[in-house]
Amino acid sequence: MNEQELQDAVNRLPKSIEPPRDLWPEIEARIGTRAGSRSWQRRWYWVPLAAAAVLVFLLIARAERSAWDVTALAGRPLIGTKRLAASGRLRVGDWLQTDDSSRALIAVGRIGQVEVRPDSRVQLVVARTTEHRLALAHGTIDAKVDAVPRLFFVETPAGTAIDLGCAYTLETDSLGKGLLHVTGGEVEFQTGSRASRVPLGALMQIRPTGPGTPYVDDAPAPFVRAIIAFDFEQRGTRARATRNVLALARAQDAISLWHLLQRVDVPLRGLVYDRLAALVPPPPGVTRRASIALESRALEGYWTKIQRIHFRIMVLRGVREIDPRTGLARE
């Protein structure tokens, strides 16, 4: 059996297998116990006691949840005006500051961690189980989060990095000029209505005006320069910059062209689409007309294909050579 035959057999496996017996009665008993334990609280004479207990619990829980653990990794970072010895707590509203020789590790609730590199300033903005939010005023952080998408946010002077289940390094100066490098999963960076999706193995320049166009971390320097020119140089030169990007693009650069399609002036969209389609053919159902009209279904369909190929290239680097047009392994 070769690799392809194995893959075909895997693809034929059923996605769903019914359990050999009904598991519901035991599940019901387990959750019923919890529900049952709540029923006594509905009796009127328990109400004052329950209310008092809940109030105390909420106060304690709020105090606990509104602070995250911080550990000094090097030197003595500051929390507010106090030096952090070995470890401490960062409360909502507190600023953590590192100097040129100190570093700190912040536990992001229960979902991840952020290493704060030297010369950085970070504030805890929101610390709830449904929203974990930091502000990075300047400096560099390395974030690792293991949670469902959109639970962890980092505000910068230029916009907000939104975690989609990932690991990344984010740096910014106090004006908002910075860089995002994603090393696992995917990050969305948003400034107003402008957003970029940066997958594993991709970089993105950030300016005070917002996020640039993502590009793969092994993109040739001329291509990167062309992308930066398109994103941040004078608007009058954008048509020329667009043509430069298209001329230099490889199939591996499809994530860049997918963003470019939505950012170029309308007359240039057809040009960008045609180049993208020549490098990575669109999946079935995604048409030129719908893509140029920026219909979300078409764009999402195309992105899913591009992202899937991109992830395979990245995770199989050094292991298998992947055709960037199709995502299939080359023999």
Add this chain to the structure above:
Amino acid sequence: MSDDLVARAQAGDQTAFRELYREHAGRVYALCLRLTGDGRDAEERTQDVFVRLWDKLSSFRGESAFSSWLHRLAVNVVLNERRTTGRRERRVMPTEDPDSVVGAQHAAPLHGSGLSIDLERAIAELPDGAREVFVLYDIEGYAHGEIAQLVGIAEGTSKAQLFRARRLLREKLER
């Protein structure tokens, strides 16, 4: 509709939650069965997943498909259980040595027919680490970076385990 069921279950409606169970039990059980390689473990983990779901349902905000969210929850439940109890270490395959899987027994029930049966059996007989990576990558479509985070291993280890799993499976299916 699943959305309506989710909303009702979030409000504490156990009848709606039971319907959610009926709708998703097969998908969750298949995942648990393949990750654990053991039918009895898979039943327990499936129950754990739905009990955990009942606790966590209020945190579902509809930003991804419910089935995707539940799927991720199920993966976490199974992997966390293994990490915290080390139950796997007491099972019939106490080592990651690929050679040791020959002749290993398993309790996973078989489904499908022909090659699918052989493949399910072969997957169940893989060493734990190789099986988890194979199931998550090749069957469930996770990337190595995600698997590394979920399982608590390096990405390189994930790639190596996948390579090992595929080789072992090909060898077993050729017999």
